[in-house]
Amino acid sequence: MRLVLVGQPNSGKSTIFNAVVGYRSLSANLPGTTVDYTRGRAEIDGRDIEVVDVPGIYSLQVSNEVERTAVEFLLDADPDTVLVNVLDASVLARSLELTLQLAELGRPMVVALNMSDEVRRKGIEIDAGRLAGRLGVPVVETVGRSGEGILELFQAALRAGRERLVPVVPPGPAHLERFLAGLAEIVHGRPLPAGLSPRLVATKLFERDACVRKRLAAHLTEADFAAIAARLAEFEAATEQRTEFVMSAVRHNLAFELFEAVAKVGPAPAKDLRLKLDELLMHPVLGYVFLVAILAAMFAAVFRFGSALEPRFLGWFDRFDAWLAGRFDTGSIGFTVLHGLVTGLAGGIGIVVPYLLPFFVVLALLEDTGYLPRIAFLTDNLMHRIGLHGLSVVPILLGYGCSVPAVLATRILLARRDRLITAALATLVPCSARMTVLFGLVAFFLSWQAAVFLYVANLLLVGLAGRGLSCLWPEESPGMILEIPPYRLPGLRTLARKAWFRLREFVVVAWPIVIAGSIVLEVLDHVGAAEPINRFLAPYTAGLLGFPPAVGITLIFGILRKEMALVLLFAVLGTTDVPSVMTLAQIFGYTFFVTLYFPCLATFAALVREFGAKAAAAIALVTLATATVLAAGLRFVVPLFV
Amino acid sequence: MTIRLVECRKGDRVRIVKLEAGRSAALHLVHLGLDVGQTVEIRQRSPLRGPLLVAHDGTEVAIGYGLAEKILVEKE
Numbered sequence: 031m032r033l034v035l036v037g038q039p040n041s042g043k044s045t046i047f048n049a050v051v052g053y054r055s056l057s058a059n060l061p062g063t064t065v066d067y068t069r070g071r072a073e074i075d076g077r078d079i080e081v082v083d084v085p086g087i088y089s090l091q092v093s094n095e096v097e098r099t100a101v102e103f104l105l106d107a108d109p110d111t112v113l114v115n116v117l118d119a120s121v122l123a124r125s126l127e128l129t130l131q132l133a134e135l136g137r138p139m140v141v142a143l144n145m146s147d148e149v150r151r152k153g154i155e156i157d158a159g160r161l162a163g164r165l166g167v168p169v170v171e172t173v174g175r176s177g178e179g180i181l182e183l184f185q186a187a188l189r190a191g192r193e194r195l196v197p198v199v200p201p202g203p204a205h206l207e208r209f210l211a212g213l214a215e216i217v218h219g220r221p222l223p224a225g226l227s228p229r230l231v232a233t234k235l236f237e238r239d240a241c242v243r244k245r246l247a248a249h250l251t252e253a254d255f256a257a258i259a260a261r262l263a264e265f266e267a268a269t270e271q272r273t274e275f276v277m278s279a280v281r282h283n284l285a286f287e288l289f290e291a292v293a294k295v296g297p298a299p300a301k302d303l304r305l306k307l308d309e310l311l312m313h314p315v316l317g318y319v320f321l322v323a324i325l326a327a328m329f330a331a332v333f334r335f336g337s338a339l340e341p342r343f344l345g346w347f348d349r350f351d352a353w354l355a356g357r358f359d360t361g362s363i364g365f366t367v368l369h370g371l372v373t374g375l376a377g378g379i380g381i382v383v384p385y386l387l388p389f390f391v392v393l394a395l396l397e398d399t400g401y402l403p404r405i406a407f408l409t410d411n412l413m414h415r416i417g418l419h420g421l422s423v424v425p426i427l428l429g430y431g432c433s434v435p436a437v438l439a440t441r442i443l444l445a446r447r448d449r450l451i452t453a454a455l456a457t458l459v460p461c462s463a464r465m466t467v468l469f470g471l472v473a474f475f476l477s478w479q480a481a482v483f484l485y486v487a488n489l490l491l492v493g494l495a496g497r498g499l500s501c502l503w504p505e506e507s508p509g510m511i512l513e514i515p516p517y518r519l520p521g522l523r524t525l526a527r528k529a530w531f532r533l534r535e536f537v538v539v540a541w542p543i544v545i546a547g548s549i550v551l552e553v554l555d556h557v558g559a560a561e562p563i564n565r566f567l568a569p570y571t572a573g574l575l576g577f578p579p580a581v582g583i584t585l586i587f588g589i590l591r592k593e594m595a596l597v598l599l600f601a602v603l604g605t606t607d608v609p610s611v612m613t614l615a616q617i618f619g620y621t622f623f624v625t626l627y628f629p630c631l632a633t634f635a636a637l638v639r640e641f642g643a644k645a646a647a648a649i650a651l652v653t654l655a656t657a658t659v660l661a662a663g664l665r666f667v668v669p670l671f672v
Numbered sequence: 673m674t675i676r677l678v679e680c681r682k683g684d685r686v687r688i689v690k691l692e693a694g695r696s697a698a699l700h701l702v703h704l705g706l707d708v709g710q711t712v713e714i715r716q717r718s719p720l721r722g723p724l725l726v727a728h729d730g731t732e733v734a735i736g737y738g739l740a741e742k743i744l745v746e747k748e
Contacts, residue, residue, distance in 0.1 A: 088703035093696040121730050124705050152730075274695075278702045312716045312725060407734045411722035419736060420723065509736030510723055511700050516732075 031191045032080045032108060033184065036100070037116035038128055039086030040515050042144045045174035045524070046116060047083040050074075050184060067103070074184045090131040091237055091274055101241045104135060105225065112138045112191040114183065119143035119171070120152055122293055126285035127278075129165070133197035134230050138190040139167045142183050146171040148516075153296035161292040166198040175521045199229075200288070202280045209265060210236060216257055220249055236262070237274045304517045311401070317408050324401070325427065332388045332431065336462070339384035347376035363556060370552035374545030389431045389462075390529040398520030398528075403512055410510050416493050417500020419510045422452040426492070429459035433633040435532065436461075437640055450641060451499045454649045455492050457629040457637070458656075460485070463592040464625045470596050471621045475609050484622060491626075495656070543631050547590035554583075574658070576665040577620055578603070578612060588624055590631050595624045615668040619661045627657035677714075677724065677735070677743040684714045686745035693742045701743075704733050711748065 035043040051070030068083040087097045090104070104113075115132050117125035122143075132139060143149070143158060162169040168186035172179035189195070201207050213232035222231060223245045234242035235258055262273055269276065311320050351372050358365040396402050402424055410420030421443055429436035436456035440449040460468060473481035554560055560583050564571075567582035581599060588595030599620075603611050612620070628650055629637060637646035680686055688708050691698040705728045706712060716725035721737040735743070 088700070091699055091703070093699040093703070123729060124731060127703070274699065275702065275707075278699070279707060282702075282705075282707060308716070308725075312718075314717060314719045314722075317718075403734070407716075407723055407725065408718065410734070410736060411718060411720055414721070414736075420734070509697065509739035510734055511697065511704070511736070511739065512734045513704060514725060514732040514734050 031077075031188070032082065032111050033114050033187050034082045034084055034104070034107060034111055035114045035116055036084045036104065036128075036132065037086060037142075037144075038088050038118065038125055040513065041086065041116045041118040041125065042174040043086065043116045044068075044083055046114075046142065046144065046172065046180055046183070047081060048524075048527070049174060049177050049180050051081055072184070074181075074188060077188070079184075079188070087128070089128060089278070090239075091278060092240065098241065101239075104132075105241060105245065107137070107225075109225070110191065112140070112187050114140055114142060114187050116142045116144050116172075116174075118145050118148075119156060120145050120148040120154070122149075122154070122156065123286050123289040126288050127281045129197075130200070130281050130284055130288075133165065133199050134233055136196055136225075136227055136230060138194050139197050140183065140187045140190050140195075141165060141167060141169045142179070143169060143171045144174050146179070147173045147176075155294040155296065157292045157294075161288070164198070164200075164288060164291065167195045175524065200284050202284065206276070206280060209261075213258060213261060216254055216261075217246075217250065220254070222246075222249055233277070237277050238262070302516075307517060308404070311404055312407060317404075321405060321408055328392045328396070332392055332462075335388040336384035343379050343384065344376055347372055347379075351376075363553070366552045366556040367549055370549030371545060373552070374541075374548035386432065386533060387529060390435075390532045391525060393428065393431075393435070393532075394525045394528045395520060398518065398524065400515045400517045403514050406510070406512060407514065416455075416496030417504070418448055418452060418496060421510065421512065422448060422455075425452050425456045426459060429456035429461060430465075431462055433457045433459075433461050433629060434636045437633060437636040440640065445505070446641075447503055447505050450645055450649075451496065451503065453637060453641065454499060454652065455496050457633055457649060458488065458492050458495060458626060458653065460488055460625050461592070463630065466593050467596045467621055467624050471599075471608065471617050475617055476614055480618065484618075484625070487622075488625065491656075491660075543635065544591055547587065547594075547631065551587050551594075575619065575623060575661050577616055577623075581620065585624070585627070588630075589628050589634075592624060592630050613669075615665065618668050619664045622664060623657050623661040625657075626653055626660070628654055674744050674746055677726075677740040677745050678737060680714045680724075680745065680747075682714055682717050685711055685748045686714070687711050687748060688743060689746050690744040691742070692744065693739055697739060697742075701733075701735075705729055705731055706733065706743075712745075 035047055037043050047068065047070065050072040067085070070081050070083075072079055072081050084100050084103060085096045087100045089097065090101050092098045092101055113132055113135070115129050117129065119125070129141060141161070143156060143161075146156075149156060156171075158169045158171055167190055170179050170183040170186050172183055174180070202210075210229070210232045213235055214228040217228050217231050217235075222228065226242065226245065231242060231246065235246075265276075266273060310316055313320075351369065354365070354368055354372065358368065396405075405423060405427070406420035408420075409423040413420050413422050425436045425439040425443075428439050433456060436459070437453050440453045440456070443449045443452060468481050468484055472484060554563070563586065564579050564582040567585070568579040571577045571582045571585065572579045580603060584595050584599050599608070608617060628634075634646055634650060637649055641649075674689055675686075677686070688706060688710050690708060691701060691706075693701065701707070706726070710728055712726040712728045714724060715727045715732060718724070723734045723736045724740050725732060725734050727733075
């Protein structure tokens with residue numbers, strides 16, 4: 031038996047999923063957080079059951095890619111699948127429209143009235159027993175966040191599977207039912223694909239559903255399809271309405287009728303505090319003031335936390351390294367490898383614990399409170415100017431912390447084009463690692479104004495690059511339709527589990543790369559290979575970009591970790607007094623180049639994983655070309671100012 | 673009088689009379705409850721060609737400017 035969690039976006043499927051199988055599916059107060067299937071196993075009443083978290087869908091009438099894959103998944107599911115329909119019961123009428131469509135699939139089902147705490151707060155009373163009676167399947171009230179009702183829900187799901195409790199499909203208006211019966215007659219007697227009843231086929235044909243049509247291609251004749259098309263055209267001519275919209279209107283009415291039969295809406299509570307909050311946070315002027323203040327406060331918090339911890343962790347490793355140096359022959363290859371390993375470990379812990387942990391907590395706060403979709407609302411206009419829409423701002427903002435989560439976050443976008451352009455832009459944004467280079471070189475040796483200038487220049491570049499990319503790859507953006515969920519207080523447990531979930535992913539993907547790279551650097555240095563590499567790169571680094579030849583190898587290792595470019599710069603120059611060996615223009619150009627020239631390896635790995643090697647290579651080449659042209663140009667411009 | 677959703681002001685309550693958007697966008701709106709015949713309240717507007725925030729039956733939806741131009745409404 032397999033349990034499939036299905037429901038509308040942001041109804042809490044992932045929260046329920048995580049409650050039974052452990053934190054495996056990213057949850058957030060943001061519609062569309064789950065864009066891929068997540069599978070897990072749970073033990074319920076001593077039985078080992080497979081549980082699948084399906085991306086949220088408003089309807090089985092396909093209007094985007096996520097819905098299409100979900101419909102295909104449901105149509106092809108094994109016969110022993112039980113649907114667990116999760117509803118945000120605080121918007122019951124709308125949620126029931128999907129429930130009615132799921133009922134048509136004719137599979138065992140249970141209904142979870144989730145967020146029932148919210149329902150009580152809204153003064154709505156839902157008679158779960160009566161709803162169960164009308165639908166013919168168990169209905170359980172749940173609160174995903176606290177775990178209330180979840181065990182009962184899964185027990186009911188097992189019972190529905192055992193007893194094959196299939197929901198009742200309420201009939202629509204008589205004229206429509208007659209028409210559907212006529213369509214069903216055409217397919218009657220034909221060998222239909224498994225799991226498709228004549229009634230379901232008729233409904234889906236009426237909705238012009240491409241998924242069902244595809245499955246019927248081998249089962250119906252040309253004449254059948256022609257007869258169906260003629261009937262639909264006749265219906266549309268008579269009613270002057272498109273059939274798919276007729277069907278959704280009918281379901282809307284049926285759902286509303288059902289809602290009125292099972293729910294009692296009490297007196298509306300006094301104006302919700304949360305609405306007042308939106309008056310401020312989504313205000314046409316104040317909204318932007320709060321946006322800047324909130325983001326600045328969050329980044330400041332992450333930076334303060336990180337910069338307080340980082341030297342402490344690195345200090346421990348320095349002492350350990352010194353201890354190792356005393357125990358081993360520092361000229362041996364064994365020590366060289368060990369030294370590289372320790373540096374890699376230190377680099378991982380140096381960034382993982384101090385910066386990423388607070389960052390992921392802050393990110394989880396932004397997500398779970400529901401502020402992220404508000405940011406998307408506020409910046410939609412701006413993003414349109416660079417050919418994207420509001421949702422794209424989320425990954426770009428995350429890019430200021432680390433490009434890796436930024437690339438992963440592009441999953442909230444649906445179109446591959448939007449995802450790719452957004453990922454490319456997010457990798458241009460100076461992440462916290464590049465920020466250390468910016469502050470350590472430019473702010474320290476030139477001036478803080480020069481560092482601010484670099485940030486502003488970067489922002490302009492991101493805008494220009496966005497415009498450029500969307501000119502190369504134009505697509506009419508259909509415009510934003512985004513449900514703005516109510517604010518919710520995040521659960522502490524979820525916050526902690528989520529931060530850990532992300533941290534673990536980072537540790538597994540990125541850390542091994544840092545360690546391996548660090549060992550290679552040490553070994554290269556040990557065997558004297560650094561010098562020939564610098565000489566090989568000199569025509570590019572010195573000739574074209576005007577850097578001292580010795581910095582060549584730092585640029586290669588900067589790809590592994592951008593801070594390495596800073597740390598190794600001091601090492602290869604043999605001094606921390608950089609201006610004694612580089613001109614100010616060189617320092618400025620070097621920093622600018624390091625910020626842009628290539629996504630770091632961890633980011634590159636994430637790009638490959640999300641978009642494939644070809645697209646990742648294209649992003650890397652475009653950033654390299656941009657950095658080269660701009661740094662070569664700066665070489666002649668900057669001396670005029672400094 | 674029929675106007676476009678973009679012409680509405682904050683606080684207006686209007687009835688949707690026609691969706692001129694493409695099939696996918698129109699279906700998406702309908703599934704969020706923003707169907708012809710439904711009444712929505714304009715909760716927030718953003719400057720320039722920014723999106724509108726409309727509320728219907730407990731659901732709040734941000735609608736991009738371009739799309740809001742394609743939604744015809746009538747004031748109550």
